[in-house]
Structures are given as C-alpha cells and as structure tokens.
Amino acid sequence: MELWFTEKSNDSVGLTLLIKEHLYHKESKYQTIDVLESAYYGKVLVIDKVVMLTERDEFIYHELLTHVPLQYMENPLSALIIGGGDGGTAREVLKYRSVNRVVLVEIDEEVIETSKKFFPTLSFSFDDKRLEVVIEDGAKFVKETDEKFDLIIVDSTDPVGPGEVLFSSEFYKDCSSILKDSGVLTAQTESPFDLVYRPVIQNIYKNLKTGFKTVRMYLGSIPTYPFGLWSFAFASNRMDPLKEELKNPFIPDGLKYYNRELGRCVFNLPNFVKEIIDET
Structure with missing residues (x-):
C-alpha cells in the first residue's frame, strides 16, 4: 500500500508527496517534528504538518535568504540568524571567508538535534568554530543583546505559534537597533500567490517599515x-x-541557485505582487 503525505496550503490546494518511510516523529515543547523519506525529494523535514525543507530543493531557499544580502556587503564580518535550526542558513553564511562570527538563536533545540541526525548536508555547519548556538526565544535575544551585527537573517516558520512574534513591529524595531549602520535584515515572508496570506504579507511589510527606512x-x-x-x-x-x-x-x-545576474534581478516584481506591497 502506498503512503502519501499532503500539506494543505488551503482548503482546495496542497502539496502531495509519495513517502517511502516515516523516519522520525517527536513532540517537542513547542511543536511536532517529523522526518519523512520521500520518493522524489529525499528526506523531508516537517514541522506541525508543514514542509520546512527537502533534501532536493532546500538550496534554493537557503541561498536566496543569504547570498542576496551578502553580495551587497563589501566585507561582512558578523551575522545573527533567528531560527534556522536545520543549519542550512548558517551553512551558506559561513561560506564567506570574511565572516568571523555567526550567532544562531533557535527556540527549539529538538530541531537542531533532528537536523544533526537526519540532515548532515545542512547540519555540518554546527561544527564550524565561528558559529555560536543559543537556545532561546529569538525576540527575547534581540531585545536584550548588546551586540551589533552586519546581517540579521530571520529564518522562521510561518507567522503562527512560536514564530508569530518574529513578524511583529516591535521585533523589527529591535532588530534595527542591533544592526550596524550599513547592516541588512532579510526574512522569509510567505507566498504572494496565496490569497489567504496576502493580508498577512501586507501586515509584515507594514511592520518592517516601522523599523527600517528601506524595505524591498x-x-x-x-x-x-x-x-x-x-x-x-x-x-x-x-x-x-x-x-x-x-x-x-x-x-x-x-x-546551485544564486549567481550575480540573478541577484541583480530578483527585486523585479510581477505587477500583481507590486499591487500587494503598494496596499501596505
């Protein structure tokens, strides 16, 4: 009998994967963590029934989140990663020789342990001596730290549950206060093709503009x-x-994904996406 996993984006649309084996299940303090072995995408990390990454396409997300800002920075030295417990974002940042310090703040240690066990091509970044891991609420860390960073990357889950605060106006203002003068923040901000999430996206960008002069x-x-x-x-x-x-x-x-030609054009938006942002 075939085993299929379906993540519903809404009541009428979803992603369905043929599963070879359910490798792991864990109820952490904050969320449900599963690892699936899929027929096409390799191992899949699922949190609260939502796909976080697959072995086959994770490079796209992680390269976009990191190399887009880093290529605009002449000599980045430090980075703060909020979330990112799988290690993929840290892996990409640590590819830069100029970077001598990365702090990764993850609220759920079980995500890190799961990645170390099942996703070695991402989690080997935890062995890099330039990386410091802090198990703490990201919003709390940002509010209380005295350190300033060249780059802040918010590699969070969706704006629900423990990740909701990472999309708030207060959080973005706190992030702005710990960035160096020419620093940059990047964050994942959901799918603009999702009609349900369009108001959420508008609110995210409205909140970002309370903390930063330029938001793209x-x-x-x-x-x-x-x-x-x-x-x-x-x-x-x-x-x-x-x-x-x-x-x-x-x-x-x-x-595998990012190149400088791409990096220059990713900010060119389709008209329907421009309309979403213009409404904020």
Whole structure:
C-alpha cells in the first residue's frame, strides 16, 4: 500500500508527496517534528504538518535568504540568524571567508538535534568554530543583546505559534537597533500567490517599515513551498538594493541557485505582487 503525505496550503490546494518511510516523529515543547523519506525529494523535514525543507530543493531557499544580502556587503564580518535550526542558513553564511562570527538563536533545540541526525548536508555547519548556538526565544535575544551585527537573517516558520512574534513591529524595531549602520535584515515572508496570506504579507511589510527606512521584496521559486513562489524581505537603514551595486568581491564556489545576474534581478516584481506591497 502506498503512503502519501499532503500539506494543505488551503482548503482546495496542497502539496502531495509519495513517502517511502516515516523516519522520525517527536513532540517537542513547542511543536511536532517529523522526518519523512520521500520518493522524489529525499528526506523531508516537517514541522506541525508543514514542509520546512527537502533534501532536493532546500538550496534554493537557503541561498536566496543569504547570498542576496551578502553580495551587497563589501566585507561582512558578523551575522545573527533567528531560527534556522536545520543549519542550512548558517551553512551558506559561513561560506564567506570574511565572516568571523555567526550567532544562531533557535527556540527549539529538538530541531537542531533532528537536523544533526537526519540532515548532515545542512547540519555540518554546527561544527564550524565561528558559529555560536543559543537556545532561546529569538525576540527575547534581540531585545536584550548588546551586540551589533552586519546581517540579521530571520529564518522562521510561518507567522503562527512560536514564530508569530518574529513578524511583529516591535521585533523589527529591535532588530534595527542591533544592526550596524550599513547592516541588512532579510526574512522569509510567505507566498504572494496565496490569497489567504496576502493580508498577512501586507501586515509584515507594514511592520518592517516601522523599523527600517528601506524595505524591498524579492522572489524565488521553491517547488515544495506553497504555490511554488516565495517572497523574502530585504530591509536596511542605509542600503537600497535597487540603487546599489553588488559590493562583495567574493562569491562562494558551488552555488546551485544564486549567481550575480540573478541577484541583480530578483527585486523585479510581477505587477500583481507590486499591487500587494503598494496596499501596505
């Protein structure tokens, strides 16, 4: 008998995967964690019945979230990752030789342990001596830290449950206060093709604008995320990617998705997406 997993994006649309084996199940303090072995996408990390990543396409999300901002920075030294317990975002940031310190703040240690067990191509980043892991609420860390960073990456779950606070106006203001003068924040901001989430996206960008002078959206195509189209925010008080040139003289070898030609054009938005942002 075949086993299929379906993640419903709404009442009439979803993603369905043929599953070879249910490898792992864990009820953590904050959420339900599952690892599935799929027939096409390899191992799949599922949190609260939502696909977080698959082995086959995770590189798209992680490269877009990291290399887009890092290529606009001439000499990035430090980064703060909020969430990202699978290690994929840290893996990409740590590819930059100039980066000497990365702090990853994850509220749920079980996500990190699950990744170490089942996703070694992501979790090997936890062995890098430049990476410090803090098990704590990300919003609390941002509010209380005295450290300033060149880059903040909000690699969070959807704006529900423990991740909801990471989309608030107060959180974005706190992030702005711990960025260096020319620093950048990037964050995942859901699918603009999802009619249910359009008001949520509008609210996210409204909140971002309370903390940052410049807020831009960029897009990427991720097959296993709802509707295959995903948005990201680029926020800064000094830098506007529509007016700046790429400054980083270094680009890591072996990237599967990002290149500099792509990095210059991801901010070009379809008309229907522009209309969503203009309504904020």
